[in-house]
Amino acid sequence: MPDIINKLRHLALGLVLAPAAFFRFWAAPLSAGPDVSQFWAFARVFQLHGLDFYRYADGTAAIFPFKGWGFVYPPVWLLTSRLSLMAAPLSSATNIMVDTSWRLAMKTPIIAADLAIGCLLYWAVPGSKARKLLFASLWLLHPTAWYESAVFGQFDAIAAAFLLASIILLAKNKDWLAFLFAGLAVMTKQHTLIPIAVMVVIAARQMDWQWLSKNLAILAGVVLLFSIPFLLTGNFSAYAESLFLPGKAVGYQYPLVYAFSGSGALLTYLHDVFGWETSGILPFTVPVMVLAILAVAVLSYRKTITLAQGALAGYLVFIALSYQVNYQYLIIFIPIALLVAAQTRYRSERIFAIVLALLPAVWLWLFDVSFWFNYLEPTNPWVRAIFDHIGLTHRGLPDYAFVSFALVLMALSLAYVVCLFLRWRDKGEGVKPLQPTLS
Numbered sequence: 263m264p265d266i267i268n269k270l271r272h273l274a275l276g277l278v279l280a281p282a283a284f285f286r287f288w289a290a291p292l293s294a295g296p297d298v299s300q301f302w303a304f305a306r307v308f309q310l311h312g313l314d315f316y317r318y319a320d321g322t323a324a325i326f327p328f329k330g331w332g333f334v335y336p337p338v339w340l341l342t343s344r345l346s347l348m349a350a351p352l353s354s355a356t357n358i359m360v361d362t363s364w365r366l367a368m369k370t371p372i373i374a375a376d377l378a379i380g381c382l383l384y385w386a387v388p389g390s391k392a393r394k395l396l397f398a399s400l401w402l403l404h405p406t407a408w409y410e411s412a413v414f415g416q417f418d419a420i421a422a423a424f425l426l427a428s429i430i431l432l433a434k435n436k437d438w439l440a441f442l443f444a445g446l447a448v449m450t451k452q453h454t455l456i457p458i459a460v461m462v463v464i465a466a467r468q469m470d471w472q473w474l475s476k477n478l479a480i481l482a483g484v485v486l487l488f489s490i491p492f493l494l495t496g497n498f499s500a501y502a503e504s505l506f507l508p509g510k511a512v513g514y515q516y517p518l519v520y521a522f523s524g525s526g527a528l529l530t531y532l533h534d535v536f537g538w539e540t541s542g543i544l545p546f547t548v549p550v551m552v553l554a555i556l557a558v559a560v561l562s563y564r565k566t567i568t569l570a571q572g573a574l575a576g577y578l579v580f581i582a583l584s585y586q587v588n589y590q591y592l593i594i595f596i597p598i599a600l601l602v603a604a605q606t607r608y609r610s611e612r613i614f615a616i617v618l619a620l621l622p623a624v625w626l627w628l629f630d631v632s633f634w635f636n637y638l639e640p641t642n643p644w645v646r647a648i649f650d651h652i653g654l655t656h657r658g659l660p661d662y663a664f665v666s667f668a669l670v671l672m673a674l675s676l677a678y679v680v681c682l683f684l685r686w687r688d689k690g691e692g693v694k695p696l697q698p699t700l701s
Contacts, residue, residue, distance in 0.1 A: 274395050275384055282402035283377060286412040290369040291362045292642045293635045298415040299327045302355035302364050305347040308340055313491050315340065316500040327357035334504050336449040337488045339417050342371050359639035372411040375423040377402070379597050382423065386430040387604040397604045401597055405623040413634050416590035421451035426597045428458065429569050432465060441477040445484025452505060454594060456555060456580050457573035463559045464572045512545050512585055518661040519629065522587040524672025527665045534661070544585050551583035561683045570605060574598045575682050578675035592622040611686045614678055621674065625667055630657040
């Protein structure tokens with residue numbers, strides 16, 4: 263009987279995974295944002311120029327649907343998109359169309375990462391199978407996760423899966439694997455380095471220098487493994503520019519519907535409504551953010567918090583204080599917040615973390631999601647009738663609605679960080695010491 267009950271509990275996870283996968287794969291070939299079309303061009307340029315890719319990654323060639331939109335990412339997504347192109351070799355894309363085959367091929371690895379995050383949460387969440395299923399479902403059925411991977415077509419879920427795996431594995435004392443996945447996360451999206459740095463600081467409390475240096479060597483080895491082949495072609499400056507220069511210079515955030523930086527959205531709104539010249543304030547958000555991240559790192563070392571709490575705090579400071587926050591950036595912290603909610607012994611922190619995790623979904627009801635089903639040919643106007651019934655077709659809302667959303671996100675993010683170090687630290691009772699692996 264216990265075996266049967268255990269199998270039924272695992273079956274329940276499958277019953278959540280199935281509709282999560284279905285709705286993702288249903289939307290994948292029907293919708294596409296501009297990134298889907300541009301990513302096809304990047305994959306084609308990589309096919310044509312090989313490891314010399316970063317020399318041509320500025321998006322100015324005729325093949326690019328959107329000129330001047332460069333590839334500003336490390337190589338993991340480039341390699342992944344090249345594999346997707348191998349699955350859809352006859353596909354094409356322009357600024358007005360993108361083949362259905364490319365939409366599905368490009369989004370499939372992102373959807374796989376989405377589903378993997380749900381399984382990782384199920385594995386890591388402590389307690390009963392029902393509890394595990396609850397927190398895994400909060401991700402698998404999360405509207406934001408569905409939108410970013412299956413509708414708009416952003417690959418942050420891949421970086422989020424690597425990062426979440428790193429946090430979980432390190433907490434389970436599988437340190438060399440944890441740092442390997444940390445390296446993969448950084449080589450997928452650069453800003454995952456912030457939570458990883460805080461995670462390393464927390465681990466350093468319990469690791470001697472030799473133990474820590476070996477693990478850091480693994481992380482550095484992953485970075486070098488992906489970087490050196492592209493550097494052998496002599497593209498040092500092009501590679502560095504793609505990885506280290508911001509995709510958008512400091513300035514007003516337009517359109518405000520896509521601005522999720524509280525400071526950036528507010529300063530832009532004040533300029534638009536009152537004519538105030540606030541652009542001079544925006545550059546100061548960068549040093550403020552850096553100092554705040556350093557403060558989180560110092561406090562994480564001095565206080566007793568978990569790896570997940572520290573990673574979440576570091577990333578929330580980035581979300582709250584960066585001058586530019588895109589919607590896909592929010593994907594990174596959602597599964598970490600759910601993990602924190604599942605692990606904490608404080609009910610108030612659990613509620614706070616769950617609210618933070620679910621908050622990004624609110625934006626989808628302020629926006630016309632059906633727009634991306636009709637933006638590029640082939641279009642699917644029939645989808646709008648479906649979304650009308652669930653309120654996913656709002657359009658024309660005033661800018662203050664979106665600015666308010668960004669400010670609420672910023673306030674809650676900073677409030678969590680403050681409460682973490684003043685109220686929710688475990689004082690040693692809830693943090694398990696790390697142990698070196700035999701490897």
